[in-house]
Amino acid sequence: MMDRSSGEEFIKEFERIVAAICPLNYCTYQFKLLEQLLPTENYPACRKTYLDSIKKQIGEDVIYDCEPWMASETFSYMCSLFPGVETFVGIKNDELGSGANHHTPEFDLDEDGLTYGTAAAVSYVLEYLENTPDTSAFEPAYNSISELIATFGQQPGSTEYMDLMLNSNNFGIDGTAELLANVIRKNFGL
DSSP states (O other): OOSHHHHHHHHHHHHHHHHHHHHHTTOOOOOOOOSOOOOOOOOHHHHHHHHHHHHHHTOGGGOOOOOOOOOOOTHHHHHTTSOOOOOOOOOOBTTTTBOOOTTSTTOOOOTHHHHHHHHHHHHHHHHHHHSOOOOTTOOOSSSSHHHHHHTTTOOTTSHHHHHHHHHHTOOGGGSOHHHHHHHHHHHHTO
16 A cells, blocks of 8 residues: 555445455454554655765665555554665666575575665665654654554564564664664764
């Protein structure tokens, strides 16, 4: 989904269809939504800071726009709590034969993309420290990670809760620079 309301509409329509089909086939159903439907949206000020950092440190020629991608992404949970930016690291290289779709047996990547991804993440953090984007207008969808997880109906201490905590804290190289910048500030006195 590209926005939360279209995802909610999809779920309503999906359940309506299932509810209509089951009696025709002499069966019942139980519908349990395991995840909240959150789109992954880059915060505009963070996106600008990210692009400025890439242009300054790596060069504008490595930046490409891509089509919106219909994939599930746990980073959307972080973006509902903190302003951030998610990017894709280029993995396609026709000479190597890499770049097949994710989650397929053919998937392979150009490992040079990891070098660029790491450089991009470091560049973003450095730019963020130097020119912190204005995120004062950001309104989190939840007050805390615990509140977000509670919306899933999970109890603290449960296996599902721990899985959600781990997934919600999976920042990777596409993570929120603010959190990394705070760690750097704290540990290095910047």
